[in-house]
Amino acid sequence: MFECPVPESVSDRIQMAHGGGGRLMNDLIRSVFLEAFGSPSGSVQNDSAVLSSPAGRLAVTTDSFVVQPLEFPGGNIGSLAVHGTVNDLAMSGAEPLYLTAGFILEEGLPLDVLNRVVHSMAEAARLAGVRIVTGDTKVVERGKGDGIYINTAGVGAVPHDLEISPSSVRPGDSILLSGDLGRHGMTIMSLRAGLSFGEALCSDSAPLHESVAALIRAGIPVHCLRDVTRGGLTATLSEIAEASGLTVRLDEMSIPVRDDVRAACGLLGLDPLQVACEGRYLAILPGEYEDEALRLMRGCGVSSGACLVGRVEEFRTAPLLMKGRLGVERVLGMPSGMQLPRIC
Amino acid sequence: MFECPVPESVSDRIQMAHGGGGRLMNDLIRSVFLEAFGSPSGSVQNDSAVLSSPAGRLAVTTDSFVVQPLEFPGGNIGSLAVHGTVNDLAMSGAEPLYLTAGFILEEGLPLDVLNRVVHSMAEAARLAGVRIVTGDTKVVERGKGDGIYINTAGVGAVPHDLEISPSSVRPGDSILLSGDLGRHGMTIMSLRAGLSFGEALCSDSAPLHESVAALIRAGIPVHCLRDVTRGGLTATLSEIAEASGLTVRLDEMSIPVRDDVRAACGLLGLDPLQVACEGRYLAILPGEYEDEALRLMRGCGVSSGACLVGRVEEFRTAPLLMKGRLGVERVLGMPSGMQLPRIC
Structure with a gap:
């Protein structure tokens, strides 16, 4: 049986090699993530970010986001991933300082969806006054994910001695x-x-x-x-x-x-x-x-x-x-x- | 057409409700995660952990793990998720202090697999001298994941003034x-x-x-x-x-x-x-x-x-x-x- 393929540019979608550690992954990090989040050095980042440590106590939290659909009135999975973790820190009475962003992308995800999500994250972080300091990207095969899953972990400063619990x-x-x-x-x-x-x-x-x-x-x-x-x-x-x-x-x-x-x-x-x-x-x-x-x-x-x-x-x-x-x-x-x- | 169902206890597997925020999710947190990782208060944790802040600089990192197969000679996705993030911190010359653990579980995952993975994480953290301080669990429908994805973010103390880069x-x-x-x-x-x-x-x-x-x-x-x-x-x-x-x-x-x-x-x-x-x-x-x-x-x-x-x-x-x-x-x-x- 002959099927006429729909013309489609592979380069507009996430491929497995975007998670392989080579050239394509570096290109993705530069063109999507560093472009939106910025980087202290402008280069592909180190494995971890080195930051000033706040005085007093730290609040540390993590949250994964698997919302479906990825985009909805009032936001998308990216802005949600910032707000959710900022709010977990806030619930300790902490001032949010740093977020990490871990992406699990499904093969075939349109790059323009990823770009919209990443820019929403960057904008939500800017408005909340919190910095996205480091990230990670993995790619899973088509059918083993659901477009985008995002984990954000957060570090905040606890400027009080209350036991909020x-x-x-x-x-x-x-x-x-x-x-x-x-x-x-x-x-x-x-x-x-x-x-x-x-x-x-x-x-x-x-x-x-x-x-x-x-x-x-x-x-x-x-x-x-x-x-x-x-x-x-x-x-x-x-x-x-x-x-x-x-x-x-x-x-x-x-x-x-x-x-x-x-x-x-x-x-x-x-x-x-x-x-x-x-x-x-x-x-x-x-x-x-x-x-x-x-x-x-x-x-x-x-x-x-x-x-x-x-x-x-x-x-x-x-x-x-x-x-x-x-x-x-x-x-x-x-x-x-x-x-x-x-x-x- | 009549299909004879294979007898199987639903309670031995992850269900969507394990991620719903209600009773089943709390039971899972208590019986699997808190049992393995411990908790300062012994209760279902707060949204974030409040911890002492190290002097000097902080290293912060994140890594998601999607390895297939989940278990392999020499480890599993749980021990790997601890080692990977401990190592990202080490590559800043940091002393690893705290890890967060975010789980994305696929509906139908056998609970005994989850238990083995979580216990490997706990053991790997113990041996590395790092504390798993907070976590999060999401559940996605059968076919929208691949058993278990884990994100670990890490916080470490940087005991030197070197610019390791x-x-x-x-x-x-x-x-x-x-x-x-x-x-x-x-x-x-x-x-x-x-x-x-x-x-x-x-x-x-x-x-x-x-x-x-x-x-x-x-x-x-x-x-x-x-x-x-x-x-x-x-x-x-x-x-x-x-x-x-x-x-x-x-x-x-x-x-x-x-x-x-x-x-x-x-x-x-x-x-x-x-x-x-x-x-x-x-x-x-x-x-x-x-x-x-x-x-x-x-x-x-x-x-x-x-x-x-x-x-x-x-x-x-x-x-x-x-x-x-x-x-x-x-x-x-x-x-x-x-x-x-x-x-x-």
Whole structure:
């Protein structure tokens, strides 16, 4: 059988040799990665970057990104990979300094997709004030990947002596949420389900460190911080409540969910409280600092919708309770099935 | 059509929900990762680890691992992921301190394979004296991965003021190689080609930082360090020679390659000088320190086969020249095709 091949330039796509350590890999590093991220020396980088060490403590984190589709309203896998790791550092109250970028590329990936993703990363890093200091590229055969997987690891400086952790949570603490829930997850799920909810549904992916820094700089003794990603508010607060041995009591009426997100959730049979965000966080802190913290959070664009969603109490009945719209209190459990894979 | 399903316990394999942020993901983190790597608090970890910051400069690096097959004589993707990143730090003359571990798992991966890999990582880290401080797990659908991909990023302390870089290389420098070439690459390629070369062919994967530290501690003014990985000796030295603007002149007779590696290369049509190692490095340093450096390198098990393989000269003819077995000098170019993908 004769098949007429579609004309296509091999040089416009990732080939196995782009990961082989030879000339093509060096060309890719120079023409795509160094072009976007820059390099101290202008040459193909050393195996590691040597950098100044911050005083005090370091925060170190890692996150891999496998989101499908690779590009979506409000960002792409590249900007997401910067925001996700910046936010993991921010959740220690750290100032993000350095990111590493590890790429696993699938043979056949169009180079223009890679270029768009890499430029989004560079731009997201610039806006967040963090440097992408070193990287790595591997190529896997067609069908052994899904276009692009990215790992970003991050190093930050910890400019405080707080122990920001579930174990620091105390009865009487207020639970503040930085904004409305579920936009990122529902943007991705709607794309995958082939649904369109108009222009409005757009990822909330954003860097949170400046909002957190405003709390730390003001001397607010933050007990726990957590970004609301996989598993949504329910998983995040279940983990914290279980780890602290206390009960978190939420008021459903106070939890902001946009109408379009709620509608998309309804259509797909999802609970908005279990849907991931990429630009929202929870701050748990002593009740007496609640007003000041809300004021500071609302002063930052990314957390302008900050609100009180619940309080911490001595343990009773279950780790996570929520008073519903009709005034009835119910137990929320950690999500157990597969709700939303590959949203980040 | 009726198909009789093969009985198989779903719970013995990775499911999509292991990456979903809910109960199953937490169970996996506790039963596999925290069990092997430990955790400061014993609980599901925070998003980032807060650690003491070393004095002086930091080295930061990242490497993703996509080796196929996942397990091979002399190691597996887990031990390789520790050695690879420890070695990238060592090539800055850094003392490795902290590693992060990002896993991309394919749906259907047997949990016992994951457990073996994770335990090899933990053991390799213990032996190298480095801590795995934080991690991340994502799951992709069957057919969108290849069992396990691992990213390790590393943070190390730089206990010296040397500028270890191709730009520090000078005419008159000696080029020392820490041992025989090609064992790792040919172990992997032989497995993939279905060839058996007996028990002897085994990966050289090993941590190199102690051998490097012996040079640094002795005050040897090392100019450049590079582990001989993808692209082999030819790519590694081509890069250094091109970046320095000088000529590297090798003596083929002095470059150690074991007979079984040479035989395997011959059978598969590969050049041993282009085959990757995972436990070999090049040290480029002033000629007057050559004897002392060789003595120090030979005093460490991983570099007991250290030898002089060439010298750096003012630029002439081409960046990389090699005097062959018959005394004829030839130009070596950066490898340009796809020789050995997915050996790391």
